[in-house]
Amino acid sequence: MIKTKRTSWLARFCLIAVAACMALPAQAALEVDITQSSDQAIPIAIAPFKANGQRLPVDISDIASRDLASTGLFRTFDRANMTESPATPEDVNYQSWAAQGVDNLVIGSAARNAAGGYRITFYLVDVARQQAVTSFQINAGGNQLRDAGHTIANLIYERFVGKKGYFLSNIAYVTVTGNTANNRTFRLVVADYDGSQPSTIYSSKDPVMSPAWSPSGDRIAYVAFDVYKGTSSVRIQNLSSGQARTISAGHGVNGAPAWSPNGQEIAFAKSADGDTDLFVYNLATGQTRQLTRSGAIDTEPSWSPNGREIVFTSDRGGQPQLYRMNAEGGGIQRLTYDGSSNQRADFAPDGKSITYVQKSGNGFRIAVMDLETNNVRIVSDGPQDDSPAFAPNGQAVLYARQSGRNALSLVSLDGNAKSTLSQAGEVREPAWGPLGY
Amino acid sequence: MLDLLEKIGEHWRAVLLAVLVHGALAAGLLFSLDFLQPASRGNQGESIVEASVMSSEDIDAMAAQNNAESTPPTSQPEPSTPPASAPTEAAKQQQAKREQAEAEAQRAERQAQAEAAKRERAEQAAADKARAQEKAQAEAKREAAEKARQKRQAEAKQEREAEARQEAKAEQEKARAAKEKAAKEKAQAEAQEKAKAEQAEAKAEKERAAEAAEAKAKAQKQAQAKRQAAAEAAAQKEKEQAEKAAREKAEAERKAREQAEAKAKAQAEAKAKAKAEAAAKAKAEAQAKAKAEAEAARRAREEAARKAAAQSQLEKAMAEESAGRQAAADQRALAGYIQAIRNKVEANWIRPPGATDVTCKVHVKQLPGGQVANVRVVSSCGGPALDRSVEQAIYKSDPLPSPPSGNLFQSDIEFTFRPDS
Numbered sequence: 001m002i003k004t005k006r007t008s009w010l011a012r013f014c015l016i017a018v019a020a021c022m023a024l025p026a027q028a029a030l031e032v033d034i035t036q037s038s039d040q041a042i043p044i045a046i047a048p049f050k051a052n053g054q055r056l057p058v059d060i061s062d063i064a065s066r067d068l069a070s071t072g073l074f075r076t077f078d079r080a081n082m083t084e085s086p087a088t089p090e091d092v093n094y095q096s097w098a099a100q101g102v103d104n105l106v107i108g109s110a111a112r113n114a115a116g117g118y119r120i121t122f123y124l125v126d127v128a129r130q131q132a133v134t135s136f137q138i139n140a141g142g143n144q145l146r147d148a149g150h151t152i153a154n155l156i157y158e159r160f161v162g163k164k165g166y167f168l169s170n171i172a173y174v175t176v177t178g179n180t181a182n183n184r185t186f187r188l189v190v191a192d193y194d195g196s197q198p199s200t201i202y203s204s205k206d207p208v209m210s211p212a213w214s215p216s217g218d219r220i221a222y223v224a225f226d227v228y229k230g231t232s233s234v235r236i237q238n239l240s241s242g243q244a245r246t247i248s249a250g251h252g253v254n255g256a257p258a259w260s261p262n263g264q265e266i267a268f269a270k271s272a273d274g275d276t277d278l279f280v281y282n283l284a285t286g287q288t289r290q291l292t293r294s295g296a297i298d299t300e301p302s303w304s305p306n307g308r309e310i311v312f313t314s315d316r317g318g319q320p321q322l323y324r325m326n327a328e329g330g331g332i333q334r335l336t337y338d339g340s341s342n343q344r345a346d347f348a349p350d351g352k353s354i355t356y357v358q359k360s361g362n363g364f365r366i367a368v369m370d371l372e373t374n375n376v377r378i379v380s381d382g383p384q385d386d387s388p389a390f391a392p393n394g395q396a397v398l399y400a401r402q403s404g405r406n407a408l409s410l411v412s413l414d415g416n417a418k419s420t421l422s423q424a425g426e427v428r429e430p431a432w433g434p435l436g437y
Numbered sequence: 438m439l440d441l442l443e444k445i446g447e448h449w450r451a452v453l454l455a456v457l458v459h460g461a462l463a464a465g466l467l468f469s470l471d472f473l474q475p476a477s478r479g480n481q482g483e484s485i486v487e488a489s490v491m492s493s494e495d496i497d498a499m500a501a502q503n504n505a506e507s508t509p510p511t512s513q514p515e516p517s518t519p520p521a522s523a524p525t526e527a528a529k530q531q532q533a534k535r536e537q538a539e540a541e542a543q544r545a546e547r548q549a550q551a552e553a554a555k556r557e558r559a560e561q562a563a564a565d566k567a568r569a570q571e572k573a574q575a576e577a578k579r580e581a582a583e584k585a586r587q588k589r590q591a592e593a594k595q596e597r598e599a600e601a602r603q604e605a606k607a608e609q610e611k612a613r614a615a616k617e618k619a620a621k622e623k624a625q626a627e628a629q630e631k632a633k634a635e636q637a638e639a640k641a642e643k644e645r646a647a648e649a650a651e652a653k654a655k656a657q658k659q660a661q662a663k664r665q666a667a668a669e670a671a672a673q674k675e676k677e678q679a680e681k682a683a684r685e686k687a688e689a690e691r692k693a694r695e696q697a698e699a700k701a702k703a704q705a706e707a708k709a710k711a712k713a714e715a716a717a718k719a720k721a722e723a724q725a726k727a728k729a730e731a732e733a734a735r736r737a738r739e740e741a742a743r744k745a746a747a748q749s750q751l752e753k754a755m756a757e758e759s760a761g762r763q764a765a766a767d768q769r770a771l772a773g774y775i776q777a778i779r780n781k782v783e784a785n786w787i788r789p790p791g792a793t794d795v796t797c798k799v800h801v802k803q804l805p806g807g808q809v810a811n812v813r814v815v816s817s818c819g820g821p822a823l824d825r826s827v828e829q830a831i832y833k834s835d836p837l838p839s840p841p842s843g844n845l846f847q848s849d850i851e852f853t854f855r856p857d858s
Contacts, residue, residue: 029800029849032778034827035856037788073790103833128833133825162789162822395791414790 042160044068044104045077045097046152047085051110051118056145060120061106063149067167068156070194070410071396072417077102089123089132097127106156117141120148124156134159146197154437166391168436169193171398172201172211172220173408176426188222190239193391193432195408195421201237202244212257212266213433220431221247221257221266234268236283247281248288256300260327261307267291269299278312278329291329300344303327305351311335313343322356335369338376342367344387348394355379355388355397366399368413379415389432398430597690609675609730625745661742665735672731679727680720687716770841777838778850786830788856789822799827799852807836810848818854827854 046061046068068074081100086092087109097105108122117140123132136155140148147168154165170190178184186208191198201220202208209223214236221236233249234257248254252271259266266281278291278298292298296316303310311324320343322335336342339360346355351371358367358376363383369376384403391398394413401409401420408421408430445452694712788795797818802811812831814824831852840846 029851030775030778030847032775032782032850032852034779034782034786034830034852034854035858036783037786037856038784040787042787103829126829126832128829128835158822159825160789160822162792162820412790 041073041075042104043075043077043101044106044156044160045082045100045102046106046156047082047108048079049108049110049120049122050085050087051112056110056118057142058145058149060110060145060149060152061108063146064106064153064156064167067150067153067165067194070417070419071157071161072412072419073157073161089125092125092127092130094127094130102127104160106152108152113139115139115141117144118148120152122152124159146192150192151437161395163393163395164435164437166193166393166396166432166435169392170213170217170433170436171195171389171408171430172213172433173400173430174208174211174428176428188220190220190433201239201242210256210429211431212259213431214259215261215263215434217434217436221259223255223257234266234281236266247283248279252276253299258301258303258310260303261305267301267303267310269301278310291325292332298323302345302347302354304347305349311345311347311354313345322354335371335374336376338367346389348390349392350394353394355390357386357388363403366397366411368397377415379411379413380409385409387429389430391432392435398432400428400430402426402428597686609679609727609734661746665739665742669735672735675731676724676727679723683720683723687720690716767842767845771845774838774840774845778834781834781838782830782852785833786854787826789820789826792819792823794857795819795823796853796855796858797823797827799831799854801831801837801850801852802848803837803850804848805846807839809835809837815851827852 046065048059049056049061062079065076065079069076077100083096084091084093086107088107092105092107103126105125105127106122107125108120110118110120113119119137119139121135121137123135125131126133136152138148138151140151150165150167153167157163157165157167169192171193172188172190175187175189176184177187184205186204186206187200188202188208188211189198189200202222202224204224206225206227209225211220211222213220218240219236219238221234223232224235225232231249231251232254233246234254235244235246236257237244247257247266248268248270253269253276254271255269257266257268260280264283266283268279268281269276270279271277272290275295276297276299277293278301279288280291281288291301291310292312292314294314294316296314297320298312298314298316300313301310302312308327309324310327311322313320314323315321316323317334320341321337322342322345323332324335325332335354336356336358339358341359342356344357348354353368353370355366355368357364358378364385365378365382366380366385366388367376367378379397380399380401382403384401386400386402388397388399390396391410396410396412396417398408398410398421401407406426406428408427410419410421411417690712795818798815800811800813800815801809804810809832812828814828818824818827837850
């Protein structure tokens with residue numbers, strides 16, 4: 001009797017233990033799958049930086065704020081709504097920022113350094129965690145505060161987006177002023193990516209076309225015409241020295257230069273034997289070799305980032321379309337079939353996609369094609385968009401909008417965020433330089 | 438007072454029965470009294486004699502019978518002496534006449550005397566007869582009265598016995614009802630407690646439930662056995678009480694009987710004997726009845742216990758079902774809880790652009806209020822910016838949603854970010 005009682009208790013205990021064990025795995029951890037993300041922009045506020053309580057000559061926090069906002073990836077906060085501009089995380093009133101929906105806060109200050117410039121210290125504060133996530137210190141010369149602002153933007157951008165920011169990069173473009181043939185001036189201009197601090201590196205009464213940045217950003221290749229002689233030439237100009245060198249010149253077409261990724265070769269179009277073909281000029285040897293030999297026009301080459309492929313425009317199919325071939329000129333494949341014409345291709349920095357101008361019933365618009373899937377996405381509105389150029393981090397495309405008021409436009413890769421770089425006069429053929437850092 | 442009312446309400450049947458029996462007895466008593474009254478009145482007056490019993494033939498018959506039976510000595514001498522002295526003073530002429538007249542008168546007198554005697558005799562006989570009748574009637578009346586008395590006594594006795602029985606029965610019933618009620622309450626309480634305990638063990642497995650059921654059945658069996666034992670003990674007690682009550686009643690009756698004996702010695706012994714027998718019989722009956730009732734009560738209790746067991750079985754089944762429903766509800770609640778966490782984190786996750794094939798695991802420790810205590814990226818999402826974005830998504834979701842019920846809370850949460858799958 002006692003024995004059976006004991007066994008019954010034992011059985012009971014075992015049952016309870018088993019039940020407990022079966023209940024345990026559920027207690028281990030709640031498993032939650034996250035498959036969606038918010039498509040909203042990252043909320044961030046950059047409070048004004050001050051130097052010893054004084055305003056800086058350049059509003060670097062405003063520069064950084066505009067940089068981030070232009071990408072469309074960040075939602076920045078109007079300074080007028082900021083109730084405080086703390087210099088250190090200890091001074092932050094987190095509730096106040098959180099109440100405004102500010103998830104991320106950048107605060108900082110500047111101090112004079114020994115070199116006569118400024119040492120800028122800033123913190124990235126996570127408002128939800130109520131703590132500084134990271135802090136940075138940058139030194140800037142007295143006349144480099146603008147770049148300091150872009151640098152701050154780059155650092156924040158990279159932290160949030162995971163890619164380098166292009167806020168220190170430069171662009172080149174051509175402006176045309178004057179209405180008549182006599183007083184028209186063509187200028188090749190280099191500016192900050194946002195169009196600020198423009199400087200003319202070459203000007204002429206005759207047309208200037210097709211600027212192209214060397215991979216290192218120290219030189220620009222472009223096409224210059226001599227209307228009087230009836231010739232055109234492909235030139236390479238050193239930006240710091242201003243010295244220029246002509247790699248191809250003569251009657252007919254000498255145009256559309258494109259740098260190889262290693263910066264040692266330039267592919268360009270040249271008319272020969274009655275039609276235009278692609279050639280490659282070796283900067284080191286001064287030798288030129290012909291890539292294509294078709295009876296049609298082959299032009300506007302773009303080198304893939306790995307240097308093994310070239311995409312170009314050809315009308316060998318009757319209309320201008322994009323084709324790809326290897327760097328030796330073989331294995332030509334047609335890339336584009338949509339629209340009545342597709343031209344002016346530019347490789348993305350990662351080599352996975354190209355951007356180009358597509359002509360369709362809606363006019364000329366900027367398209368982006370994924371080279372793996374051949375999916376095409378139209379990212380501009382038209383109807384007269386031209387000369388797309390990838391940002392050096394591949395996250396945006398710069399192009400010339402020639403309808404209405406002439407301007408350069410910046411569009412994010414998904415086509416959602418657009419910003420316009422205002423310039424005086426007619427602006428053509430932008431080219432986006434390297435990151436700049 | 439309320440208590441009494443309550444008791445009456447509880448045993449209204451017994452009360453009603455008692456009232457009815459009493460009423461019946463009272464009616465019986467009244468009726469019998471009414472029936473006997475004329476006889477007792479007749480005991481004092483002669484109305485009956487005068488009224489209708491005697492006809493002249495009867496009287497004659499009776500007189501003849503009386504004459505035949507015994508000569509009436511008192512009829513002749515006294516009335517004959519006064520008329521004899523009157524005829525001596527009359528004339529001789531007239532003497533014959535007188536004598537003749539006398540003779541005639543004597544004759545007439547004699548005749549009258551004879552008639553008177555006859556009448557007297559008849560009267561005597563009638564009186565005798567009436568006396569006899571009276572006597573007989575008185576005798577009958579006495580007998581009737583005696584009988585009525587006996588009957589009354591017997592009835593009183595019966596009534597008392599009935600009362601005793603009734604009371605015993607009522608008491609038994611009361612006790613039984615109380616017992617039943619207690620048993621029922623106990624069973625109910627037990628069932629409730631059991632159900633509660635089972636609900637508390639909401640996630641109990643089937644085996645465990647079965648085990649519990651077994652244990653419960655055993656416990657119930659034991660409880661039943663216990664209850665049965667208690668019932669039997671109670672029955673025994675009741676029996677004893679009934680016996681005691683019966684004994685007391687018998688004692689009272691015996692005393693009454695003794696008093697009655699003092700008044701009526703003649704019937705005493707027989708009556709005592711009869712009463713003793715009756716008492717014994719009543720006692721035996723009461724015992725038998727008590728026993729039968731105890732048996733009935735036991736059966737009723739058993740039935741009640743069975744019913745209670747069935748009820749608890751049903752409740753247990755319902756509890757099991759509700760436990761199953763609870764488990765299902767928990768499952769739904771858990772799914773809802775997970776969905777709530779998911780929704781909040783997804784709303785707060787701003788995925789860096791351009792990142793493809795994102796997949797990573799993030800381990801989060803939360804405090805009971807949903808406060809994020811620790812975030813650890815177990816496997817990188819593909820870059821520091823992505824890792825930061827998921828971390829921030831979780832920190833921004835602080836406090837994490839609360840579970841619908843506390844038992845669903847788990848301090849460890851494993852997030853799997855896989856937007857591209």
